[in-house]
Amino acid sequence: MRVIVNGEEREISSSSVGALLGELDYEGTHFAIALNYDVVPKSRWAETEIKSGDEIEIITPRQGG
């Protein structure tokens, strides 16, 4: 199904946030995730479902301010 990850349209097969990170080769755990402007805590990544057209932001610490 098509979703938007970090502003880019992607064709993915995962149905949960947790699975999506694996499918897209995200390593490590220092991320925070927003699904359609709702923050998904790490404890709920595995159980949070993704639907077609969802917008996902995967973010990490960065220099600056």
Next chain:
Amino acid sequence: MQNAIRASSAQIVTVSVRRESAGGKTGDAFWKLIRELDVTVLPNTAGCRTVREAVTTAKLARELFGTPWIKLEVIADNDTLQPDVVGLVEAATILIKDGFEVFPYCTEDLSVATRLVDAGCKVVMPWAAPIGSAKGIINREALKLLRDRLSDITLVVDAGIGAPSHAAEALELGYDAVLLNTAIAKAADPVGMANAFRLGVEAGRAAYEAGLMEARDFASPSTPVVGTPFWHAVS
């Protein structure tokens, strides 16, 4: 970067959040560097232009860093990077209700600062000049007024500082701290400049505590008039 932070004696470091690309490890590497320092992290919402973006980014930052502290930025214009003061007050109100400690990056306007304090901000961070402009304090009178009217609030000059003398000026005005990046990052010798800023802040604070004299319009001699050689009364 680490050496500059140590040389500055900064106790708080602000950190942004950005998208991480798949397979990327930028975030992990940077975060490791920060955690090796003995500093308190203050996440920020740099780049956010709407209330929704800022509030969501603050919540993402809280997930990442595990702190309720947030430097709140809601930006109105891409050239001036000035705060959108209306959006800022709205976002601050939402975030404070959600348990955040909001450190708002704002203008020097007293009415905006007052609204932020009324919303629950215990810290207010007015700019000296536009972010990265290195101009120093443009509106000294306005910053003096804020210090005078918001005497119980922690005040930080944030943005536009270019030289240690600017930082000293802020501390001389009674501000509690300064927040800067570009002045050190873009110096020819960042570690040397960080040290210079440490000295500037110390000098400014010491001067403030020693009680600065008031400026005056007319000259006032420092040597007594009485006993001036060759002096005669004029009648």
